[in-house]
Amino acid sequence: MLAVSFASWLDLPGFSISEWLQGTPLIPRLPSVAIAQYMKCYAEELGLCKNIIPHTRVNSIQKTGDVWTVTGVRADGSCFSYTSKHVVLACGKMKQRQLELPRRNPALPIVYDALDMKTYMTNDSTLGTSENNARVVVIGDGISSVDAVRVCLENEIPVLHVMRRTERQLKNTVLSRLSPSQYPEYHLVYRMMIGKDVHPLYERTTASSVVDVDEKSVLTISTPKGNRYEKASMLAVCIGRVCDMEGILPGKYTFSGYQCDQDPTLYSVGSFAGDHFVRFLVGGCLDVARSIHSFYKDKNNNDT
Template sequence: MLPDGKAYALLARPQNKSAFKPLPVVIIGNGPSGICLSYLLSGYIPYFKRDSLHPHPILQKKLEEARDISILDQSIEGSMVTLSRGEWMGLPDLPFKDWLKQKKRGLRNNRATAEDIAQYYQHYVVKKGLQKNFRCSTVVTSVRKVSADSISNHTQEDQQENSDDSVWNFKEKSTEVFQVDGFFKTMKGDKEPFSIYAENVVLATGTYDSPTWLGVKGENLSYVHHQLSALEEAVKNDSIGIMSDPVLIVGAGLTAADAILFAHHCNIPVIHVFRRKVSDPGLIFNQLPKMMYPEYHKVHQMMKEQSAACAGPYECYVSFPEHHVLSFGKDKKCIFQDKNGHQKVYKISMALVLTGSNPNLSFLPNNGIDLAMNNSQPVNPKRNPINVDPFTYESTQEKGLYALGPLVGDNFVRFVQGGALAVASSLLKKANKNPP
């Protein structure tokens, strides 16, 4: 994604280093993080809405004191705090629930699917006129710093053209810029290489490239999956239903919770296996405000009240805390074990291993490890995110490189908006001491 209308044309030109002037910023990724930042960099200036209420009282007071000043121009402590009480999948100025109502559906009676959410993001890009910022079917293979002296500037005429009607007016000439290499896929299936240069690069690739595997026997069998969409597809195709054997869901994160809620809505029996105690403070459910995330609180209640050792009020669901999977059999029998070594065998219809995922940062030097909080370990959204300044989201190790979303531990779209705001504010201050 390139947050500049002229950048799209640059990408399609014949590759010639002497023909390029570095772009102000290139965003890598087309998920909610990248979309939100693209929205803010495209001229949409956010202000605090009158009569709105923020759950953080200190931030509420600061916003009220500067109602007539753009949030981009304010210095807001705690930028990782979500900007509103809006539903958790929504992007700015187009509530997800409103979009869903247009499809004559509601969250209460018909739970949103991953397909719904993907369509919402696609609709958002069109609705907000952001298509020109995106270059689809593009694969980035390398991002690295190079000397700006090795790249000739545009002619004076081109420089004047690029400066018209633009908020991007960088005053200082950088000694180094980022070279972004890759290829885009043509309609014929060919790969056409590109090489572009940017003053700043924003990593917004998410962390869903490589789902985590348990590494147990039989995990590669066809009924074992690592994405929630597999369950949605099975329900859609009527291959799983009320009378089916239980679906095994492994994991105790938000994706596992989404799978449980989806199965519960469809009256599909669920066996839920996870390693932690329900009361473990590290469990994400013990960190979420109950009033703001009632559906996830419901899942947490189910995990506590409907364990195999104690029957509870929830039908078609049973939890096995402090258990782990030993193997999957060809006969669709799964063996798992508790902390005392006792084993259990269950016949299941399918398994969803939803224990997290890791980003693919192979396009960065050393796979991005040098950018992490612990630079001796790979980047991980939960345990080892990219180390960024909390107020600008700029890398502490590489100036001009920013990161958003799960790469920095912001696993909610609600929090993504605050991160995008921090990046946009920082970029605009770099470009112009008095941004619009």
């Protein structure tokens, strides 16, 4: 799957994608796996690996006096504890936003992105066949929902696309601003979402939401014309992600930009700060680095 951002937008300071590829990319958008590999090589090229501890889980972020203490567990089960004058929350939005339903049906598979959907399809060859002719129901109207719809159509699986926004609201989303020439795969689905194009395996319902599911995997969908009922073979819930800091960072903290309103030594970057695209990361991180550098520069000046 191709990355949404152009390769030239994803260059990191000191070692560009062109340098990594040893030449200019032949296509403007590289596969997502290539971007991930570039970022791994970036850390190696600039000698940053010693400053990165992957596969860890942070359990606690607490402040005592003017010192932060961050504790957690490494992949091998060993514990760690670090102290610092500043903390930057760069954990992103890792927890999938859940669909709130009054009941659950364990027999109905639920996935949250296109990757999970592909994995499930690999293990269930009956999806979309005469053995299981119920449609896949995709919930959401963002880029991840389009990816899920694309996976269904590419595998010739019928799909019902349930969107909370109205058709008019859909015309003012990120999808509406994507160039047809640079993002043809998203543009094709977007035109179906707003009713400009049709596909024999695709049906949409706007201003709608799934409100219940029964023991037979029949969904109750609230629409402007009343409730409709749809038997589903799979439910793809693509309604975004949330930051889950509950139990980790005590207290209530808000951010106006990258710096915390309540504590100037606490920062956030990336999707935690509202920068949902990778290409925005560099600017946010540079702003935080500037702020921390100014703190120590002023401190040194006051000490002399």
